[in-house]
Amino acid sequence: xxGAESRRRLWALIAPPAFWLCAFLVVPLLLLSAxxxxxxxxxxxxxxxxxxxxxxRILFATPSFFELLAVSVGIALVVALTATALAYPVAYYVVxxxxxxxxxFIVLLLIPFWISYxxxxxxxxxxxxxSGVVNALFMSLGLIQEPISIFFYSRVAVVVTLIYVWxxxxxxxxxxxxxxxxxxxxxxxxxxxxxxxxxxWRVTFPLSRPGLIAAAVMVFIPTVGEYVTPLLVxxxxxxxxxxxxxxxxxxxxxWPLGAALAVVMLAGTLLLVVATSRVSRVEQYIG
Amino acid sequence: MTxxxxxxxxxLAVVGCGGEKRSTTRLTADATGTLTVxxxxxxxxxVMFATFRQKYPKVKVSVAFGESDPDIYAKMKANADACVxxxxxxxxxxxxxxxxxxxxxxxxxxxxxxxxxxxxxxGRVNGKQYYVPWDWGYTSxxxxxxxxxxxxDSWNALFDPRFKGHISMWDDGPGAVTAVTYVKGWxxxxxxxxxxxxxxxxxxDQRKLNRFYWTGEPELVQGMASGEIWVAYxxxxxxxxxxxxxxxxxxxxxxxxxxxxxxxxxISPKCQSPELAEAFLDEKLTxxxxxxxxxxxxxxxxxxxxxxxxxxTNIVKALALRDPTALDRTRFTPIxxxxxxxxxxxxxxxxxxxx
Numbered sequence: 001x002x003g004a005e006s007r008r009r010l011w012a013l014i015a016p017p018a019f020w021l022c023a024f025l026v027v028p029l030l031l032l033s034a035x036x037x038x039x040x041x042x043x044x045x046x047x048x049x050x051x052x053x054x055x056x057r058i059l060f061a062t063p064s065f066f067e068l069l070a071v072s073v074g075i076a077l078v079v080a081l082t083a084t085a086l087a088y089p090v091a092y093y094v095v096x097x098x099x100x101x102x103x104x105f106i107v108l109l110l111i112p113f114w115i116s117y118x119x120x121x122x123x124x125x126x127x128x129x130x131s132g133v134v135n136a137l138f139m140s141l142g143l144i145q146e147p148i149s150i151f152f153y154s155r156v157a158v159v160v161t162l163i164y165v166w167x168x169x170x171x172x173x174x175x176x177x178x179x180x181x182x183x184x185x186x187x188x189x190x191x192x193x194x195x196x197x198x199x200x201w202r203v204t205f206p207l208s209r210p211g212l213i214a215a216a217v218m219v220f221i222p223t224v225g226e227y228v229t230p231l232l233v234x235x236x237x238x239x240x241x242x243x244x245x246x247x248x249x250x251x252x253x254x255w256p257l258g259a260a261l262a263v264v265m266l267a268g269t270l271l272l273v274v275a276t277s278r279v280s281r282v283e284q285y286i287g
Numbered sequence: 288m289t290x291x292x293x294x295x296x297x298x299l300a301v302v303g304c305g306g307e308k309r310s311t312t313r314l315t316a317d318a319t320g321t322l323t324v325x326x327x328x329x330x331x332x333x334v335m336f337a338t339f340r341q342k343y344p345k346v347k348v349s350v351a352f353g354e355s356d357p358d359i360y361a362k363m364k365a366n367a368d369a370c371v372x373x374x375x376x377x378x379x380x381x382x383x384x385x386x387x388x389x390x391x392x393x394x395x396x397x398x399x400x401x402x403x404x405x406x407x408x409x410g411r412v413n414g415k416q417y418y419v420p421w422d423w424g425y426t427s428x429x430x431x432x433x434x435x436x437x438x439x440d441s442w443n444a445l446f447d448p449r450f451k452g453h454i455s456m457w458d459d460g461p462g463a464v465t466a467v468t469y470v471k472g473w474x475x476x477x478x479x480x481x482x483x484x485x486x487x488x489x490x491x492d493q494r495k496l497n498r499f500y501w502t503g504e505p506e507l508v509q510g511m512a513s514g515e516i517w518v519a520y521x522x523x524x525x526x527x528x529x530x531x532x533x534x535x536x537x538x539x540x541x542x543x544x545x546x547x548x549x550x551x552x553x554i555s556p557k558c559q560s561p562e563l564a565e566a567f568l569d570e571k572l573t574x575x576x577x578x579x580x581x582x583x584x585x586x587x588x589x590x591x592x593x594x595x596x597x598x599x600t601n602i603v604k605a606l607a608l609r610d611p612t613a614l615d616r617t618r619f620t621p622i623x624x625x626x627x628x629x630x631x632x633x634x635x636x637x638x639x640x641x642x
Contacts, residue, residue, distance in 0.1 A: 252632025253357035
């Protein structure tokens with residue numbers, strides 16, 4: 001039976017990644033959730049597990065944790081929107097204007113990924129840090145007497161660095177969407193008398209919107225839980241929600257409370273993404 | 288008494304004495320096997336167990352790494368394949384409560400008598416010796432003498448508005464609690480909710496003075512060397528490094544006393560080669576290994592007989608090795624309960640989350 005054969009092939013293709021996702025994503029998430037209902041770290045995981053809501057009580061009794069989550073969501077939104085806005089003209093130029101040089105520009109866009117994320121973030125320290133290039137230049141010109149700290153160890157520095165890190169990354173899905181636009185549609189618009197601006201706003205931009213939304217969501221989700229960049233450039237006042245989670249899993253060795261914070265962040269992010277997809281009906285484009 | 292009876296009594300006496308005075312180790316020089324150690328990066332260097340390697344050349348020492356005390360605790364809880372593990376003061380209770388460490392028979396350690404009681408005591412929980420102390424160091428205020436010419440004589444310097452934007456605190460809840468308890472004269476093992484609230488308020492207010500919370504010593508050293516940081520909560524290792532770079536720094540002797548911390552080794556009850564583990568820890572206590580440790584990391588060693596072999600003047604100064612009363616004037620990190628540790632961690636998270 002050809003139907004049964006094709007089903008078997010389909011399952012053979014789906015089974016390995018499904019198993020992988022189940023073993024290394026779904027099961028760890030379930031364990032994380034289970035940990036959030038544990039009282040403490042002592043004892044065996046299952047044998048000494050007495051369900052409790054204590055971690056959620058602590059979490060809901062601490063307004064500063066929720067305020068920091070709101071700040072992190074705000075930062076993620078700003079970073080996602082700005083990086084997408086900066087990436088769009090670049091992608092547009094590569095697809096519609098670069099012609100034979102498009103390949104070179106795409107390679108240039110990929111170069112930052114050849115360098116470690118940590119190194120790219122640390123590079124900002126060399127540029128904006130107290131003894132960095134900008135401060136050194138200003139001081140040598142006599143414009144300032146001592147290093148300006150606004151450039152570094154602040155929430156502004158976190159936002160700027162994250163935008164820098166994500167911009168090349170978000171260019172790629174936008175590029176893919178722009179490449180998929182049928183050029184004959186643009187030619188039809190031109191033959192009907194549409195100006196270049198009209199062609200862009202009434203044809204290119206609406207057709208590239210799915211790529212824009214996908215790109216923004218791809219930046220937004222990981223940025224909400226970001227912790228490396230604030231740790232390196234945020235200073236005393238630049239912490240994000242991810243830093244608090246990392247503290248509970250790391251220094252404080254309080255996995256149950258860290259797990260409760262992570263579950264709340266996960267649920268909140270999922271809600272926001274679902275709401276976004278509903279509003280923009282992104283699924284119709286993706287599907 | 289017949290000659291046979293006298294001989295029998297003599298033999299019994301000899302056997303009896305042998306029973307009382309146990310052999311320090313049952314290992315011979317041709318011992319073989321693999322000893323697994325969960326340790327910190329840097330301690331895998333064979334000079335950190337030079338005499339063990341010399342005595343038992345056929346034993347392989349396999350070192351896995353932990354990056355922090357919580358990481359080592361988490362790895363031991365997750366059934367890490369480690370016979371011997373190394374952590375720092377403050378975490379003694381956790382391993383005992385979880386059954387992750389076995390009680391030691393110190394009669395097996397030939398070098399045990401060279402370890403001062405103050406260090407041995409830190410390895411005891413509920414009156415039982417679970418841990419072998421090995422390395423130690425100070426925590427105090429490190430400062431740039433060119434930026435703070437008046438010097439520093441109190442932990443309160445971390446909260447001094449004169450140093451706004453040039454202070455750096457360690458990113459650690461228990462460390463933050465300890466510093467305030469020194470300033471306030473409180474017992475950090477018996478803090479009331481009101482005292483915890485005051486500690487939280489002080490650190491929340493301190494954020495506007497603090498440049499960054501350092502997470503690793505190189506970050507702090509770089510900040511001090513560049514002149515960005517003038518005053519910092521620091522270990523003596525940073526002081527030694529900066530002295531080596533000829534940066535004008537001093538390590539405060541606060542009127543409240545410096546803090547001291549000690550590294551401890553434990554043996555897992557699941558260890559399949561406890562004799563190797565015991566011999567390894569015993570050899571860790573030799574003066575030769577002590578000199579190697581002090582020279583490599585500017586950390587103290589629990590065997591004072593090692594100090595005479597240290598000639599580096601910066602290290603001698605950083606650890607105050609020629610001052611026999613230096614450790615008497617410090618305050619060792621106490622053992623804290625899981626509840627206290629959780630409270631301190633939550634307090635620090637709230638400080639960092641505050642606006």
